[in-house]
Amino acid sequence: MINPVLLKSFCTLAELGHFTRTADKLHMTQSGVSQHVRKLEESLGQTLLIRQGKKFSLTHAGNQVYQKGKQILQTMEELETSLQDDPEFEGEVSVMSPGSVGLRLYPDILSMQQTHSKLTVDYRFAPNDSVESHLSQGVLDIGLMSKLTANPKIDAKEVAKEALVLVTPADFDDCELSSATTSMAMWNQLKELGFIQHPDSAYQAALLLGANFPEFSHIDDIRKSGFSNQIGSILEPVSLGLGFTVLPAFAVDAFVYQDKIKRHTLPNPVNETIYLCTNREHVLPKRVIGLLARLEEWLA
Structure with a gap:
């Protein structure tokens, strides 16, 4: 498996075309950059650079690694950014509840959406059995129920009477x-x-x-x-x-x-008793955690 640290050093060198500038950009020494390239060549069993004094050119294999490596590094960077980008008031949250609770909560939810225009709440009125079924299937973020479920997939917290x-x-x-x-x-x-x-x-x-x-x-x-x-x-x-x-x-x-x-x-x-429920197998994003807290506050 290709080491992404070695791959980044090589792709940066291929892009800049200069060991000194590469070392400066990566906060390394020139010898450290050279060492990364040699280790990558050893792991691949291929010569990636043809060195000519302080200059170099890419071999056919080196060009392939550079072109594909750029795509891999960009995908990894995008993944890291998307995981870190978890705003509380952006994105969609699905909520389902019996109608009576929905009548109580929906005006507050609409007011919240007016304040936070990038937050979308998909709110549906449904009987307890439907709420439980959607939570268990993992297709619902938040459910409110007036019956305590015995479903092991569902976390239920009593929040109101x-x-x-x-x-x-x-x-x-x-x-x-x-x-x-x-x-x-x-x-x-x-x-x-x-x-x-x-x-x-x-x-x-x-x-x-x-x-x-x-x-x-x-x-x-x-x-x-x-x-x-x-x-x-x-x-x-x-x-x-x-x-x-x-x-x-x-x-x-x-x-x-x-x-x-x-x-x-x-x-x-x-x-x-009104229970605030989520699927215990889900890792909840901030927008869901934030709405859970507000639903509990509004019902209290």
């Missing part, structure tokens, strides 16, 4: 759940109203309704009165009186028509 909220139309009769009787009354009203489903509704409804209504067994026991897979649209049918739903608080906070919906305080609050 998000309350689950029971949301009904604004004119829904509110009653304080202080007894089994009032619990049954409200439960019957909810069943009559019907449930607006969404991709995570079965899981989230089971957590919140199961903790507060003894009558609850499965969300399928309640009449389905609508479905939306767009996080910004789930509360639209609720605001029109078409049903109730259970959503994380960030999604409820982001809904425009707050006067047309009603949040209900239940005796047993339920929170989802």
Whole structure:
């Protein structure tokens, strides 16, 4: 294998055509340059220079080594530069999260991109399973999940709690759940109203309704009165009186028509834990590390 130090000395000599200038440029002695050339010739088993006093000319082999050597040295230099060039606010970062967390974070991310125009954030809303799958495949830089994964490829850090909220139309009769009787009354009203489903509704409804209504067994026991897979649209049918739903608080906070919906305080609050996740097999560039820190700060 060719020693790159010897190759650099030889290519510099071939380019400058002078031992003294080569020694000065490489901060070496002339004898040191000559020694490098001899060692390179020995390692290749080829004569590279025809020496004529203080002058020299390249042999055919020497010219080949010079032409190819220049390309090799340039490639090595470019590689070293690209590895060292790791700016915090340049390049692309891919992020994926459930919709509610995305509604909370996306405005802050857009503001950050306005400040740092060379930073590009590819942000996608997706359910927990999709986030986990993309992280595991190594095609995603940052994932946020509301379920703790057991996948050994994924590092997960708890960064926030998000309350689950029971949301009904604004004119829904509110009653304080202080007894089994009032619990049954409200439960019957909810069943009559019907449930607006969404991709995570079965899981989230089971957590919140199961903790507060003894009558609850499965969300399928309640009449389905609508479905939306767009996080910004789930509360639209609720605001029109078409049903109730259970959503994380960030999604409820982001809904425009707050006067047309009603949040209900239940005796047993339920929170989802938000986890900030990366693929533990990846070496993270500065732009990813920087965004991770800001996401944690914004959620806190």
